[in-house]
Structures are given as structure tokens and as C-alpha cells.
Amino acid sequence: MGQQQSLSITVLDPVTTSPGLFQSMVAVLQRDLRLSIRQKQDLLNPLLFFVMVVALFPLGVSPESEFLKEAGAGILWVGALLATLLSLDHLFRFDYEDGTLEQMALQPQPLFVLVLAKTLAHWLATGLPLVILTPMLGMMLFLDGNSVAILCLTLLIGTPVLSLIGSVGAALTVGLRAGGVLLSLLVIPLYIPVLIFGTGTVMAAAGGSDVSGHLALMAAMLMLAVILAPLAAAAALKISLSAS
Amino acid sequence: MWQFFHKLGSPKWFYGIAGRFMPWLLGLGLVLSLAGIVWGLAFAPQDYLQGNSYRIIFIHVPTAFLAQSVYMMMAVAGVITLVWKMKLADVFVRAAAPVGAILTVLALFTGAVWGKPTWGTWWIWDARLTSMLILLFLYLGIIGLSHAYSDEKTAARAVAVLTVVGVVNIPIIKYSVNWWNTLHQPATFKLTEKPTMVPEMWVPLLLAVLGTYLLFGWVSLYRMQTEVLRRERRTRWVKDVIAAGGGSQLKSGGA
Numbered sequence: 184m185g186q187q188q189s190l191s192i193t194v195l196d197p198v199t200t201s202p203g204l205f206q207s208m209v210a211v212l213q214r215d216l217r218l219s220i221r222q223k224q225d226l227l228n229p230l231l232f233f234v235m236v237v238a239l240f241p242l243g244v245s246p247e248s249e250f251l252k253e254a255g256a257g258i259l260w261v262g263a264l265l266a267t268l269l270s271l272d273h274l275f276r277f278d279y280e281d282g283t284l285e286q287m288a289l290q291p292q293p294l295f296v297l298v299l300a301k302t303l304a305h306w307l308a309t310g311l312p313l314v315i316l317t318p319m320l321g322m323m324l325f326l327d328g329n330s331v332a333i334l335c336l337t338l339l340i341g342t343p344v345l346s347l348i349g350s351v352g353a354a355l356t357v358g359l360r361a362g363g364v365l366l367s368l369l370v371i372p373l374y375i376p377v378l379i380f381g382t383g384t385v386m387a388a389a390g391g392s393d394v395s396g397h398l399a400l401m402a403a404m405l406m407l408a409v410i411l412a413p414l415a416a417a418a419a420l421k422i423s424l425s426a427s
Numbered sequence: 428m429w430q431f432f433h434k435l436g437s438p439k440w441f442y443g444i445a446g447r448f449m450p451w452l453l454g455l456g457l458v459l460s461l462a463g464i465v466w467g468l469a470f471a472p473q474d475y476l477q478g479n480s481y482r483i484i485f486i487h488v489p490t491a492f493l494a495q496s497v498y499m500m501m502a503v504a505g506v507i508t509l510v511w512k513m514k515l516a517d518v519f520v521r522a523a524a525p526v527g528a529i530l531t532v533l534a535l536f537t538g539a540v541w542g543k544p545t546w547g548t549w550w551i552w553d554a555r556l557t558s559m560l561i562l563l564f565l566y567l568g569i570i571g572l573s574h575a576y577s578d579e580k581t582a583a584r585a586v587a588v589l590t591v592v593g594v595v596n597i598p599i600i601k602y603s604v605n606w607w608n609t610l611h612q613p614a615t616f617k618l619t620e621k622p623t624m625v626p627e628m629w630v631p632l633l634l635a636v637l638g639t640y641l642l643f644g645w646v647s648l649y650r651m652q653t654e655v656l657r658r659e660r661r662t663r664w665v666k667d668v669i670a671a672g673g674g675s676q677l678k679s680g681g682a
Contacts, residue, residue: 351592355585355588355589356572361575365575368567368568372561373593373596375561375603375604376599383607404599415591418509419585422588423581423585425581
């Protein structure tokens, strides 16, 4: 009752003034890649870890070429899996701590799209370098050329799955102080199918059988992960953000 | 039906109704399990191949059965938590997770005991053993996550997301592990097929499974009651319950 204040506020319609889906994905991707290039140590650490873990096996188990030939694919896969796991804690943590993540959640674009872009950036910065390092390490483990090629192919399909599944775990634990170890406990059981098919494909190829079916199954896992993991990770991020 | 669903939102109503169900679950569960186990251990015929050692099946199969279906129940409760935000669903997940983990450990242990005379070793990296081990990891992850948050609402929703993610993965894990290695005898019970055992063997087994379900129902209701009391400890009705001696049954006057 009484006087009405007439305020003139120009309301910017967020739908029409904000960038489109694809534009914002590209923006997030570029930003994350730029950040990881500028923090070179964070980029290098998982790779060094990968090389060192792989070097432990000849030292710890046996340097004989028969053993390494047999176990090489498994060693490299486990090494890549652990290196990915190690890097996951950083996926959302810095953005969570400085508030960027909250701003992302407030964007008109659905959060899962931005999460997908962030996960893609994570894979480009961690998974892809691991795949590129693999031929060298494979030679050191006496794998023959064909096995190395198949191994790289399985890692190329498999490491994005690792990043995607890991994004769910990272999103669930981002608000926790001691999230790192818990993250591993949550994510490792979910990694097992990828590991089984990754190493199984190389074994099958070494046994001389056709591996296109194996690769198709791995690609199916990747498709499933691309569709489902960002949704779950976005839901988990919203939960973590609402707690803070 | 919907009225029942809405009433479940009231912790006090749940506390009372759970108290009324629990003695039945406990009594029937004990009777069925004991009947199944005694029948199975003492009176069922010997296996022509495995002799008496197969009799651990009457403990192994119920625990393994429950270990898997408890996870499914938790996932359903997880969906309910995420969609309808019903607090009791989360209370159930919290109550059931440690029970499920213990059942998984029991299934693995009895499996190992059974494996020694049958396969000659305690542990084999066989598909079904391995997927049970992974199931145990999933349970432990859920328990770990549910204790990691200080805020209960956040913990409830985070755990719900994790159970749902886990349940999507369970078939993938199962098939991949199966493909990887298999040695285990096929499942004893399949819903779609006639059991291959003689009735003197599978009837007691069925009794033991049903009994274990009922006992699980009793344990989880008991644990849920305790959790409800803890969460509602500042309310009037909890104080009334405690003043009345803390019995599991809510006095009818307290409505």
C-alpha cells in the first residue's frame, strides 16, 4: 500500500545474451587447457608417475623379457589407470576453491555440458600424453610392434573412459578435505571393466585373434560413459556445491 | 498406496510401524533359517560328487544372494532419495550398507571354505568370486563416502548418486569379469528355470534364503529405528519413547 517505487532495471535475458552451448563448451575447454599448460608441473606429474610406476615392475618383479612381454600390457594399463587417478583430484578442486565452479553452475547452459568440456580438457592434458608415452615404454617392456599398436589403440579409447568415470568420483569428493584417497576407493571398482577389456584386447591380439569386437565393446563403453558420466558428475557437483 | 508412501515421510510413524513388524520378521526369519539350515545340514541327501562338503551351500547361497540384492535395494532407495528426497530412503541406505558389506564378506568367506575341498584352493581369480570382491569394494566406497561428509543431507544425496552409478556399473562389471575368466559352477537358482537339484536339496535352500531375507529385514529395520532416533533426538516424541523405557514399540497413547 503506499507509494510504489518505479525502478527501471534493464533485465538482460540470460538466454539470448549468453553464448551458445557449443561456444561455452569451447570456452571452458580453452580455459582449462590454457590453465594446465601454464601449470606445467601439474601437467608433468602424472606422466612422471606413469613412467616411474612402470619402471618399478622390472625392478620389483623381474627384468626377464619373457615376463615383461607377458605382463607388459597389464603393467602399462595399470600404470595409466593409476596416473589418471592421481590427476583426478585436481579436475574440479581449484575451480571449487576459487568459486569458478559456482559460477559455472549458475550459467544458463546445463552444467553437464561444461563438465563434459572440463573432462575433455582433462583427458587432453593427461590421458593423451599417457598414450603418446606408451610406445616408448612398451619397447622398454619388450612388447612387439603389433602389441604396442593395439595397446595404444585400447588406451586411446580407454583413457577417456577413465577420465569420464573419474569425473563422477572427483565431483563427489571435491568438497572434502581428504578427498584424494576416498576418490581412489570410489573410482577403482568402476575402472575394472575398462582395465579388463583394455588388457584383454592386447592379449587377444597377441594370441592372433581378431580384436575388432573387443575394440567395438570398448568404444561402446566410451559412448555410454560420454552420455551418462557428465550427467552424474554434474548432479554430484551440485550436491558438493550446495554443501559449501 | 500413496497414503502409505506419504506416511513414510514421518519418522515417528515409521518408528511405530517398524516396531510392529520387527518381531514378526525376527521370529519368522529365525524359524525359516533354522529350518532350512538344520534340514540342509542334517537331513538333505549327500551330493554325489562333492559329498558332504556341498552343505555349506545352505549358508553360502543365502549370503551371496542377499549381498547382491541388498545393493539393488540400496540403489532403489538411492533413486528415491534423489527424486523424492525422502529421508527414510537415505536412512535405509545407511542402515543397509554395513549389513550388505558383512554379507558380502560372509559369502566370500564361505565360498573360500567351500573352495578348499572342491577346487583345492582357498581363492581363485574366478569370475564370480572376483565380482563379489568388487561388490565388496563398492559397498566399502559407499560406507566411506557416507562417513566423509559432516552434513547429513549432503551425505545422503552424494551416497545416492554413488549407489546409482554403482548399479549402472554392476552389469558391466559382471559381464566383463565373466568374459575375463570363469570357473565357478553356474548359479544354483535362476528365476526362469527349473532348479537342477533334487527338491530335498533346494527346498531347504529356498527356506534359508527366505529366512535370511526376513532376518535382513529385521536387522535393517532395527538399524533404521536407531538412526531415526538419533536424527530426531531433539524432538518431543523421541523423549517420550525414551521416557517410556525405549521399547521398540511406540505406545498408542503417544499419537
